[in-house]
Amino acid sequence: xxxVSQSPSNKxxxxxxxxxLRCDPISxxxxxxxxxxxxxxxxxxLIYFQGNSAPDKSGLPSDRFSAERTGGSVSTLTIQxxxxxxxxxYLCASSLDRGEAFFGxxxxxxxx
Amino acid sequence: xNSVTQMEGPVTLSEEAFxxxxxxxxxxxxxxxxxxxxxxxxxxQLLLKATKADDKGSNKGFExxxxxETTSFHLEKGSVQVSDSAVYFCALQRRYSSASKxxxxxxxxxxxxx
Numbered sequence: 001x002x003x004v005s006q007s008p009s010n011k012x013x014x015x016x017x018x019x020x021l022r023c024d025p026i027s028x029x030x031x032x033x034x035x036x037x038x039x040x041x042x043x044x045x046l047i048y049f050q051g052n053s054a055p056d057k058s059g060l061p062s063d064r065f066s067a068e069r070t071g072g073s074v075s076t077l078t079i080q081x082x083x084x085x086x087x088x089x090y091l092c093a094s095s096l097d098r099g100e101a102f103f104g105x106x107x108x109x110x111x112x
Numbered sequence: 113x114n115s116v117t118q119m120e121g122p123v124t125l126s127e128e129a130f131x132x133x134x135x136x137x138x139x140x141x142x143x144x145x146x147x148x149x150x151x152x153x154x155x156x157q158l159l160l161k162a163t164k165a166d167d168k169g170s171n172k173g174f175e176x177x178x179x180x181e182t183t184s185f186h187l188e189k190g191s192v193q194v195s196d197s198a199v200y201f202c203a204l205q206r207r208y209s210s211a212s213k214x215x216x217x218x219x220x221x222x223x224x225x226x
Binding site: 035048100103 | 219
């Protein structure tokens with residue numbers, strides 16, 4: 001596609017429910033990154049993929065968070081048993097190896 | 113570990129004023145350095161970058177020079193415009209043979225008064 005696409009753009013969920021956030025990177029980009037941006041805060045690294053493998057998942061906050069990437073393309077970030085502190089904007093980016101990272105518009109997650 | 117520290121905002125300036133946003137980093141080795149910008153209602157986008165010491169990145173009138181001796185990458189613009197109002201993030205990335213995580217500063221909100 002023309003850019004990094006994330007869906008849904010907004011998600012409101014009840015505390016305790018599971019959510020899945022999707023990222024469609026730019027075609028051909030081998031690296032894919034997930035970040036979290038809380039209100040007024042900087043970007044918190046979660047995980048990055050090189051192809052389908054995740055060399056660095058050190059930023060995942062707890063075992064409720066997981067992510068996968070299939071076919072070297074689409075990635076899904078799953079949050080189980082959501083908590084109110086999970087409310088944030090989740091950003092995805094992709095790049096060609098060490099090239100410029102292109103970001104999507106993000107998914108705004110609200111846990112009520 | 114690797115980290116980025118940038119000046120806290122918000123920063124409010126009048127149009128045509130000179131802008132400096134300070135950024136310093138801590139890293140092992142020699143990382144690539146970036147400034148990203150997030151305009152209101154838009155996604156994060158790369159503004160400029162520098163990949164080695166003494167390199168100067170520039171774009172849209174903004175400049176930043178990679179200073180190894182002071183581990184800094186300050187963002188400057190000689191004459192700001194209202195359209196420059198945005199949040200600016202300094203970032204670094206270790207230079208391996210393949211991609212690695214990008215580490216961001218906390219962001220600096222810039223507001224320009226007409």
